[in-house]
Amino acid sequence: MSPVDEELLSAYLDGALSDSERTAFEGRLAREPALQTALNDLRRMAVILKAAPQLAPPRNFTLDPALYGRRPARLPVRWLQLGAGLAAILLVISVAVLVNSTNRQTGQTAGGAAVAGLSTVVPSRSASAAKLATAASESIAAEPTATASILLAAATPLAISPTAPPTLAALFAQATQLATATALQSPTNKQSGTMAATQAVNAGAAAPIAPSNGNTPSDGVTTIPPAIVQATSAAPRMLTTATVAAVAQASGSADNAISDRSLLLTIINFFARLLRILFSR
């Protein structure tokens, strides 16, 4: 018998022939006794194999939970990719913040040098102080966000003589703060800054002045001594430029450095927690 006929027999036995193939094959079976005998042998052989006894397993093949149980589930690749991407972004941000912080600290050194210079410039009012003041003005223009409190903190120790009376020093500082802030907001109108400073002294600093001078008018309005007015008039021109800018830059740099460092620590902390969550599952 040909291999083709053997294959047809096998497929016929399993009912795997198409309708037309089956009809044609059954026609041949009717005409060819040898084919029919071969089919019968094949059928009996299949019966024998089907009757093959089933063996019972010698034991149970269950797995030991102590060996195979509760294994840590592996993270899907997508989660790993997401985690890696997030980690890369955080790393870039961290490096950027670190570099920025380093640059600012460099600027702080420069600011410190400027302050040191001003401590000698303010009393002497020399020409070099004017140059430094111009440079500081440009710094202020570049960073207009300097606040009045920073300006006050900067002006007080530098502009006031150590020998000045405390009341006068406080007045001077307040006037300087207000005038400087005004001048910063309107750099081209220093006269209005001066006027604002004077008004501020009139309005806010009356009480401290009264006891020291004992010169209080009957309508309750404090008269400002000419020396103070003169001092405050001069102050904005000088302090809005050199002193304030340099020290604001210095103190601002210090504050920024601290906030940058804490931001960096926060990011690193978040980054570490994220990695711990991702890889501890």
Place this chain on the structure above:
Amino acid sequence: MRRPVSDGRCRNVFAHSVCDPTGFRLRLAAMDEMALIREARQGKVESFNTLVLTYQTRVYNLAYRLMGDTDSAADATQEAFIAAYKNLGQFREGSFAAWLMRIATNVCYDELRRLKRRPTLSLDQPDHDADSEIRWVSAAESPESAAQRSELNRAIQTCLDDLPLDQRTVAVLCDVQGYDYQAIAGITGASLGTVKSRLSRARQRLRDCLRAAEELLPDAYRLKNQRT
């Protein structure tokens, strides 16, 4: 833990229900099976063990028919279930039984190749297992029946052992385990045409072998007695 339903003695191993070693029928609905697979994927070994109890008889018998002795079949069965558990994430859909059989077949192939490279002969074990060592799924009704079953098993296994491995595999899967061509193609990774031709050649050789070993067959199964 979900337990398989025991509803009486096992009679038909080709039906959806299968037999555990104690001879009780285990039934698993398809939905239950998928739930068990999901739980097993999450690391719940107990759920996987329910699947093991359901399929271990089928896997063990496949391994026995392919490998020819009970010890190797037991080792291959255990290895197949371990491999299935470790690779459970790769099972997507379709027949879990067919997927399991594919793993078991591959394990048997690997083991047979290893044995071929490094043949070992046990000193205390004959070539074929002694019938007394084999436990059957269904208990024998009488000593005569038990003897007939052992003779039949010996004759079948002798003829299967003479087949090339690829033909033996399709013959066991189709004629012993009852899978159709499509399932066999999925299990063996062969094309449908290859399955048909391998099965045809296997049957030819088995028919010739069983006719030659007719004296080993019980009377009820002798080919010459049934010829018309």
